[in-house]
Amino acid sequence: MKKLCTLLGTVAAVALAGCGDTGKLLSVGDVSPMLTITTVSVTCPDTISVGQTAQCIHYAYDQNNNLVGGSTATWGTSTPSLVSLSSSGNVTGLAVGSAVVQATSGGVTGSKNVYVKPGISISLADGPGQVRRYDTCTWRAAVSGGTWPYSYSWSASSASGSSYLYEWTGYTISSVGFTLQVTVTDANGVTATQSRYITTSTSAPYC
Known part of the structure; x- marks a missing residue:
């Protein structure tokens, strides 16, 4: 029996040495769990x-x-x-x-x-809808929504005038009328555009 135990111990030692193990047995705690x-x-x-x-x-x-x-x-x-x-x-x-x-x-x-x-909402209702030719009038943009402060960009076809932030002052050089347009950009870069067609009439009240 003593010889058999010695033989089994030798076999176990050889097996461990063949695996490159130094004698420490691997335990469950040595295995890192998979991260998910x-x-x-x-x-x-x-x-x-x-x-x-x-x-x-x-x-x-x-x-x-x-x-x-x-x-x-x-x-x-x-x-x-x-x-x-x-x-x-x-x-x-x-x-x-x-x-x-x-x-x-x-x-x-x-x-x-x-x-x-809500996004930017623009109204150009503040100003006449019909004007006399060459009569200087002012239109204002009422803006809501978006994020203040706003910037304004104005244009007017067949008309001449100047823009002042939220308003435009000028006159029509057309006997028919002109299109007034404003583009508003808010602090976040969101833009909206509104236009209004202004007609010309010799019977329109003066501004």
Whole structure:
């Protein structure tokens, strides 16, 4: 029996040496568990305007709550009538309402609520709709929505005049009339354009 035990011990030692082991047995605790994505969070602006585009970013975390670097995401929304998403996470406001932006990474989906507020609305009602030829008048743009401050760009066909921020002063050189147009750009780069056709009449009241 003593010889048999010695022989078995020798075989075991040779087997361990052949595997390059120094004598330490591998335990379950020595095996690192596979890291998987368990949580996805999404960051976006809380509010955007109709017509505005903003960047959203996703963050993926493993089961140890550590950030997973280099993860990719598929972007989408459960409210496609309110926002659209690009493949890189750009969200664009389409209509007013509370929208949901979603990012899926590693089979896990995270979401963020984004409120879409009204875009820029312009009215050129402040000014006459009919003028006498060469009579100098003033038209003003009433702007709402978007994000202040605004910038204004004016143009007027068949007319001559000058623009002053939110108003235009000038006169028609046409016996028929002219088209007055203003383009407004807000602080986020969202633009809107409004035009108004002004007719000419010899019986129109003077400005």
